[in-house]
Amino acid sequence: MGPSRASVNFAFTLPAIHDAVERAERRATPGIEDIARFHAAQVTDRAHREVVGPLLPGGGPSGLVSFRGAVIAEWGDVDRPEMCFSVTKTVLSAVAGAASDRGLLPDVHAPVEDTVDLPVRLGPDLTWRHLLQQTSGWAGELWGKPAHVDAQSLRDGGSAAYAEPGAAWAYNDVRVNLLALALTALWRRPLAEVARTELFDPIGASPTWSWHGYREATIAVDGTELSVVSGGAHWGGGLWMSTADLLLLGELFLERGSWHGKQVLSTEWIDASWRPCSVNPDYGYLWWLNDRLHVFADAPATGRCARGCGDRHLLWVDPARELVIVSRWSDSVGLLVRDISDAIPV
Template structure:
């Protein structure tokens, strides 16, 4: 199958006819966009918009453009993915680890005075820091975006997710202190120049966003354009950044980011599976409805600025000042065949995840996966889900794994010949409400968290759906732990399931176990 260039070019012509209005007067436009109740003053520079523009690239080559793709535009919150890219540069250099506290990595009195104890780099990258404070004259609580999704929750670090530009600016500050130089210099040297980008882009902060480093006044850029500033970049240059991610960190024989960082950046946040490290994930089809679920994107100003990356199609789309951008993605994607025909690529850093049916000798492999998952939960204080006892020390769990291996419902996901995930399907367990129609039930889903971010669990669930269709069944159900922050429930929802029946399992001598049934209707 080949790309339908005529359809792609017709789609971008239609996108060019959907420009955002009122962008010539950026101060007036921004004032109408921002919903904050106070502290609305713009303190960073503004750039008038020039109109709709964009680039579509396929397999590293430009296949379509619209408007003038070489004119820089304000990227707004699309800048956040660039911030995540520089965090990746720091990670690859050994300067930071996502799990490390920021204050353990950066020692600076200004940062220490902001009260960021207990906040890790991952918290800032996933917008789960819960930090409250004021930076560059803007308090965290004034950002109305922190309440727009409807499910946000504030609290201690790692307990709630909220989209907040002040907190992203805190990350920009921390990275500036970490590199000990302005972030635009790092971006130019490590990413954009090696990609062959033009010299027309620029990155701005606010009038007062300056930090002292060894007696030098170093400017600190912003992670968006909420109060002005942010990255100003052309669609042509932005698309090159998309190519870097589509190529898993490599560009024309040169590695600029590690594949491990790409995996981490695109792995789902437990508190919002639609989000990664400042990148949006379309796995549940909520971010860009109707677009391929394997797509990842950076977006700003309600999607009017977009960087879309679809590894399955080797497709990159960069768009500025366009309305109804999801329609553009749908139309272009329909004209570009997926490399492997699925919503999740099975190729990761030149290695392939394969699925195979289980055999009786696979019981120990299932036990090992259960042990790894239990240890991961215990290390994070999540002991109510599976307790603290390893499966390998429990004769009942060992016998259960052997029973699964001897049946016909076990499937294993393998990476380099080693099991990294297990799926068991069959009949529903007796502690959940029965279905009122024929169904296939997921009895077990477990993955090796050492390979988080590769979509192993989603791939196994997609396979369960295929098995159900093969059997002529239109309903797939699963149950999971429904307590604490319901992170597991949100994971299944991100894979297309809908929560239906909550239930309680009474356990003599122990606290009751809260569960949640979810279902997925199959087309």
Template sequence: MRSPLRTLVPLALWLLCLPALAQDYVPSRDAWSHASPSEAGFDPARLAAAVDWARANGEQAPADLRDALMASFGPREPDYRILGPVGTRGPANGMILRGGRIVAEWGDTARPEMTFSVAKSTLSVVAGLAYDDGLLPEPDQRVSMQVSGPWFEGAHNGAITWTHLLHQTSDWSGALWDIHDWADRPDGDDPANRVLHAPGTHYKYNDVRVNLLALALLELQREPAPQVFKRRVMDPIGASSTWRWEGYENSWITLDGLRMQSVSGGGHFGGGMVINTRDLARLGLLMQRDGEWNGQRLLSSDWIARALVPSRVKSDYGYLWWLNTGRTAIPAAPERAFWAAGFGGNHVYIDREHDLVIVTRWTPDLAGVVTRVLEALEQP
């Protein structure tokens, strides 16, 4: 087995070779330093070609995302309907950071837009805050031990743990916000009468169950996820005031005498995270820096390490983050690279080995972008 020390020493020596890109640099709320491609260790012509490729391979049609959702999910999901706000998308845009500084930027990176399932990864961060606070002491505990209500009752649903929800392996059965679990990306000819899988044994990408995780966290933290996320993460990293995180018209509950909305873990049925590229890049930089920002610990290393352990059922998926296990998804990238991904080509790619954060909006082929960016590196 390769020694971890042998792996870390070359990386540490390489990092010391980048004096222009001090590793502790973080952007202020009002200013963000740039580095030229050559200063950041890139071949300028190759990096420009990578950006041109990302822009050229972006998708903008249909601009009205309601039309995109109806075309994608309407024909194959029973009684499909949009329950939350839906916006429009602009042309492809994105950012590349190295050493925390902006090396490349294209399109309108200040325009807040829907991110779809990138919201799942932000929900993982919110779960991590609950873990750090001791509210979620052990992810392998059954959710029913801490969350009351009808959602986790019975032999099947009662066996579901936080880890099952975070890995999307719960196979939770029921309806939430008037949407049945089986109606989301249905399987087979009779999905309503499907065979149940024991929790933890079967992976299924399913927004209804991720929305259930959001509701469970709301019950646990007694505070809406956007408020927790803003106070604990977005404000400290200097994010703008233009982002928002929404649920559905019917995802409201009364908790402690207050009316609160449970958010959506994606935009499949509308709602979800609406945010600009620059704010996503800040979040990516926080994750790349292992939860620290300007000397302040915002999210524990323990949680991040847990979040990046592959599920036993799906080796390229952790706690709502995509993994490059076996370098299968992006062969050119390191195995430890990870990313958030959402419908339509929304991505936040994090690569600690190369000190990179790449955000793409409306460019579906993340591997194509990352491969070209890595090929542009003169100092790998």
């Protein structure tokens, strides 16, 4: 099923939710109209700061809250596409799930090099699961960006340095871009096309979204140069999508991959995506898990989320409450999740 914008009589929760939304709107992220300057301030490495993918100015706070499939709060321009930043990673995971469901990726434990031919060296022990959980430890370079310069790895407690596959977790856009490269080779099609046919068209997403890569990001497949999208926006690019369309994606996961009776993603893939990684229990297949209250300390442990740009873009899914929250360009979003969750009975 998909969300309806019909009003729902939950009067005992709505005042608290509306108050939470008003507070979130007042916490608008400043400076996003000059996205190049804003983006530059987020990139801390000095050696490779050049933006090599497109940027999109921000449009201000927006959001949607759905409860049991009905929208109960809405603010801002929910139909305007925005950069998704690292929320893109979760969509990349869903594209991998579609490949798994269709038999293109029968074993996530298989070495990537045994499955596809790539223009970079990975090593025989690096598996698809390592890429999906950000535990690959890959030390290579893609399109002029070496993995070791991605300071995000250090920000979230990981290490940008090389580690044996599976030994350590690190939040790293270069290694996620390696997954995008491998999935493009696996599908033998641009991933934007795959996402449209396998995910977004089946759930009724608008035609306004787009998915971008870096200027020189391509791979030769069957004699044709295919564009390779980026899995985040550390150096530009990534998924650009509206708040309304992100809500649809959240509803798909809330419904365990089912949409109006059609299984778009398997329940097995949903379960695997939300299964904690052994070296970082707060992470699944490019999903954040709040089981230990490490993602948002005051939010429910039952929540799973996609996060981007320091949580300024958030897709929150809480199956226990039948709740989906999408927030864009609002600071301190953990307060919004806490306040809305407190207003929803379990």
